[in-house]
Amino acid sequence: MSTLAIHNTLTRRKEPFVPLVPGRAGVYVCGPTVYDYIHVGNARTFSVFDLVVRWLRATGLEVTYVRNVTDxxxxxxxxxxxxxxPIEALTERTVAAFEEDCARLLLVKPDREPRATRYIGPMVELISVLESKGLAYRAANGDVYFSVRDFPGYGKLSRRNLDDLRAGERVAIEAAKHDPLDFVLWKAAKPGEPAWPSVFGDGRPGWHIECSAMSARELGATFDIHGGGWDLQFPHHENEIAQSEGASGQPFVRYWMHAAFLNMGEEKMSKSLGNVATAREVLASLDPVQGGEQLRLLLLRGHYRSEITYTRELLDDAGNALRGLYTALRETPPADGPVDWTSPWAARFRDAMNDDFDTPVAFAVLHELRAEVNRTRSPALAGLLKGLGATIGFLQQEPDAFLKGGVTVDVAALIAERQAAKRAKDYARADAIRQELDAAGIVLEDKPGGVTEWRKK
Ligand SMILES: [Zn+2]
Structure with a gap:
């Protein structure tokens, strides 16, 4: 029986996953900065770590899952x-929209979602510890900086050395810094900006310090897994390591995991190319019942360390694949019960997931199992298909409702009844039917010749 191995960005190797405390796992993921809707690339990252947390739980671990909110x-x-x-109105609204997006993508709610503005005290304490250890200094402009040259391990995650980094530094050296790589821990208050009182004067925290302070509060100085998008390795995660290990003198994170990029067709998604798609607009273009799981499949069926591509065709293909799986479950109602891990399909699925979350192989096993369910009509195998899907957050909707999608009424029958009512001059009944369909998201269009067409709103 296989055990879980995780590719650790810090060592660039797959390592057996050995949690700090047997039977438990602490997971911290860098969450959204709540000024706008998340894009599909962010949705990929959050879906990947949802899959990681679900699989850790499926292997029997008790997981504490923390994902912060930068507000x-x-x-x-x-x-x-x-x-x-007002700032708070913007951040509250954006958090609510983020939660809606997460729910549609079937993401489990983290156990804790610390918000930066509620952890100012722990951040100030952490900066004070760094100052007392000679790793932070107050600059003439009132800001407090981390002194990179005084932390010997700087660059170990992203494998960069300080001299190369300095040589590549193109921005003008800010006069206040001792070294161009030093990064801000505390920003002195400016007029019109939010500020909190502290021993360093009124101000607000830098971005990096929040994850060090909040992860230590929620998971301890050392914890098991830290995740985020590929682009966060440098400088964000490098700086987190410097702050956390600089302050505690202990190893910060045992396994670093990074989710690769999502490309829009042939291109990198970027604001300058104008090809940024929000998760919200993609979901709005899809069936309200099927769309969330459909996008989730597109985001997760590639391996998390490989770049994936978003196109409408691939999204449609994910929808077809999902409808195929649900059709098998509708035709052969699954037996209830725990997953039988001795079955060859379950064993291969588990081996794939334990091999650094190899979802391409895991989904291939599910599709083979679907074919076998269709061939044998075995409720036990259908139960296995549904049970394996559950371990990674798929196939848990009621198959018939899923396959009918957002249309919950018999549109053709109601249109026929409405036409009969009109012929009988029962306009009240005809109107009532139009309203019923409207409430179900169906818009009627009466065409010349008594033909009525319909479309989804
Ligand atoms: Zn972070």
């Missing part, structure tokens, strides 16, 4: 100013 940041202040909206 103080330059982007948030700029957006609030541009919209003429």
């Amino acid at each position: 103080v940041d330059d982007k948030i202040m700029d957006r609030a100013r541009a919209r003429g909206e």
Whole structure:
């Protein structure tokens, strides 16, 4: 029987997963900065770590899953100013939209979702510890910086050395810093910006310090898994290591995991190319019942360390694959019961997932199992298909309802009844039917010649 191995970005190797405390796992994932809707690339990252957490739980571990919310940041202040909206109104609204997106993608709710503005105290304490250890200094402009040259391990995650980094530094050296690589821990208050009192004077925290302070509060100085998008390795995660290990003197994270990029067709998704798609607009274009799981499948069926591509065709293909799986479960109602891990399909599925979350192989096993269910009509195998799907957050909807999608009424029958009512001059009944269909998201279009067509709203 296989055991879980995880590719650790820190060592660039697959390592057996040995949790700090047997039977438990602490997981911290860098969450959203709440100034705008998440894009599909962010949705990939959050879906990947949802899959990781679900699989850790499926292997029997008791997981504490922490994902933070960055609710103080330059982007948030700029957006609030541009919209003429109070910062809190913007962040509350964006958090609510993020939660809706997560629910549609079938993401489990993290056990804790610390918000930066509620952890200012622990951040100030952490900066004070760094200052007392000679790793932080107060600059002439009132900001507090981390002194990178005083932390010997700097660069170990992203495998960069300080001299190369300095040589590549193109931005003008800010006069306040001792070294161009030093990064801000505490920003002195400026007029019109939110500020909190502290021993360093009024101000607000830098971005990096929040994850070090909140992960230590929620999971301890050392914890098992830290995840995030590929692009966070440098400088964000490098800086987290410097802060956390600098302060505690202990190893910070045992396994670093990073989810690769999502490309839009042939291109990188970027604001400058104007090809950024929010998860929300993709979901809005899909069936309200099927769309969330459909997008989730597109985001997860490639391996998390490989770049994946988003196109409409691939999204449609994911929808077809999912409908095929649900059709098998509708035709052969699954038997209830725990997964039989001695079955060859279950064993191969588990081996794939234990091999650094090899979802391409895991989904291939599910599709083979679907064919076998269709061939044998075995409720036990259908139960196995549903049970394996559950371990990674798929195939848990009621098959018939899923396959009918957002249309819950018999549109053709109601249109025929409405036409009969009109012929009988029962206009009240005809109107009532139109309203019933409207409530179900169906818009009627009466065409010349008494033909009625319909479409989804
Ligand atoms: Zn972070």
